[in-house]
Amino acid sequence: xxxxxxxxxxxxxxxxxxxxxxxxxxxxxxxxxxxxxxxxxxxxxxxxxxxxxxxxxxxxxxxxxxxxxxxxxxxxxxxxxxxxxxxxxxxxxxxxxxxxxxxxxxxxxxxxxxxxxxxxxxxxxxxxxxxxxxxxxxxxxxxxxxxxxxxxxxxxxxxxxxxxxxxxxxxxxxxxxxxxxxxxxxxxxxxxxxxxxxxxxxxxxxxxxxxxxxxxxxxxxxxxxxxxxxxxxxxxxxxxxxxxxxxxxxxxxxxxxxxxxxxxxxxxxxxxxxxxxxxxxxxxxxxxxxxxxxxxxxxxxxxxxxxxxxxxxxxxx
Numbered sequence: 585x586x587x588x589x590x591x592x593x594x595x596x597x598x599x600x601x602x603x604x605x606x607x608x609x610x611x612x613x614x615x616x617x618x619x620x621x622x623x624x625x626x627x628x629x630x631x632x633x634x635x636x637x638x639x640x641x642x643x644x645x646x647x648x649x650x651x652x653x654x655x656x657x658x659x660x661x662x663x664x665x666x667x668x669x670x671x672x673x674x675x676x677x678x679x680x681x682x683x684x685x686x687x688x689x690x691x692x693x694x695x696x697x698x699x700x701x702x703x704x705x706x707x708x709x710x711x712x713x714x715x716x717x718x719x720x721x722x723x724x725x726x727x728x729x730x731x732x733x734x735x736x737x738x739x740x741x742x743x744x745x746x747x748x749x750x751x752x753x754x755x756x757x758x759x760x761x762x763x764x765x766x767x768x769x770x771x772x773x774x775x776x777x778x779x780x781x782x783x784x785x786x787x788x789x790x791x792x793x794x795x796x797x798x799x800x801x802x803x804x805x806x807x808x809x810x811x812x813x814x815x816x817x818x819x820x821x822x823x824x825x826x827x828x829x830x831x832x833x834x835x836x837x838x839x840x841x842x843x844x845x846x847x848x849x850x851x852x853x854x855x856x857x858x859x860x861x862x863x864x865x866x867x868x869x870x871x872x873x874x875x876x877x878x879x880x881x882x883x884x885x886x887x888x889x890x891x892x893x894x895x896x897x898x899x900x901x
Contacts, residue, residue, distance in 0.1 A: 588785045596781035603655060603777060604770070607868060610649070610659030611765050615758035617645060633681070637728030640735040642669050643678040650685035657682050658868050663765045672873075677728040679869070679877050680720075680884070687717035697821050701828035705838040709845050712896075716888050723884065773867035804897035808835045809844035816848030817855065823848055839900040843893060850889045857882045 630644030642664045650657035658679055665675045694713075698706030805813065808830055816823035823845060830836040836844070857878060865874035 588782075591785040592778070592782045595784060596778045599777045599781055600774065603864075603867065604773065606653055606655040607659040607769060607773065608762075608766060610653065610656030611663045611769070612758060612762045613649075613656065614645075614660040614663040615761045616755065619754045619758045619761075633725065637677060637681065637725040638732035638734050639674055639678055639681075639728055640670060643674065643681075646678060647682055647685065650682040651688070654682060654686040655864070655868065657685075658864075659769070662769060662868060663762070666765050666768060667761075673732055674728075675869075675873070676877055676880065677724060677732065680724040680881055681728075683881060683885075684717050684721040688714065694820070697824050701824045702831065702838075702841065705831065705841050706824070708838075709842050712842065712846070712892065713849075716885065716892060719888050720884050723888075768870075769868065772870055776867045803847045803850075803893065805844045805847050806836060806840050809840060809847070812841070812844045813848040813851060816845070816852050839896070843896050843900070846889060846893050846896070850886055850893065853882065853886055853889075 630647045631641065633647065634641065634644040643661070646657045646660045646664070649660055661670070661675055661678055661682070664670045665672070670678065694710055695706070698710060702709070812823050812827045812830070815826045827836070827841045827845065831838065831841055865878040868874065869877055
């Protein structure tokens with residue numbers, strides 16, 4: 585038990601250090617941008633997307649921030665929501681769309697692994713992942729266009745009623761405004777991250793992994809691919825390494841590798857959703873909104889992935 589407690593403390597500290605400062609930064613930057621009245625200027629780059637989805641310009645600012653940090657981007661959305669700049673539906677639609685920049689930025693750690701180990705097969709797999717993210721974003725954008733009314737020009741043109749003052753005064757005012765949002769987020773985030781760390785150390789997610797890896801028999805993957813899926817629950821690096829060895833030995837084809845990696849991605853995403861549920865969704869959006877956004881995001885992404893798996897299996901295998 586002592587080992588679990590020590591492991592929980594170490595992991596919780598790591599999660600807190602990697603998450604809390606980024607969220608504080610996101611909320612603070614949102615307030616600074618509002619105070620400086622530059623949200624519209626930044627969001628102009630994302631306006632074609634947000635305009636189509638009937639989202640206000642503030643959501644475009646968050647969308648662009650998601651290319652740098654998904655935590656900071658969604659913390660900005662929460663700040664906009666608590667300050668009545670966006671509504672509940674707008675928050676959900678914008679949060680779902682914010683996942684696409686995160687998928688795009690996966691190249692930073694996926695390509696350096698998949699390309700050397702799998703070559704063109706790794707590139708094809710990455711392109712398919714990007715395609716799934718693009719389709720998901722397109723569906724969410726269409727949903728926003730159907731469910732949301734067009735944003736009013738007045739609401740977007742007046743980000744804040746505050747007069748722009750000296751820089752130091754602006755920063756001080758932004759920090760004071762940030763405190764209200766952070767008082768709502770951090771009391772939920774900190775204990776949630778500690779609970780997630782405890783569940784990880786307790787082996788709860790490992791048990792989920794063992795269960796879901798057994799379901800792979802129901803998917804169109806060769807017997808040799810089971811080891812790739814099992815490795816995927818450990819890490820994507822392990823999965824790519826196993827796939828590379830099987831591919832080099834001629835035990836599995838490039839097309840089978842892609843389908844197998846997609847199945848591994850699908851099954852492991854369920855476990856990852858539970859992990860992220862506490863350390864991301866609930867921590868940032870709160871229990872009710874976090875659960876709703878997590879369910880929409882997981883069902884939509886996994887539904888598209890499942891369709892792609894069987895489509896590719898039907899065409900290739």
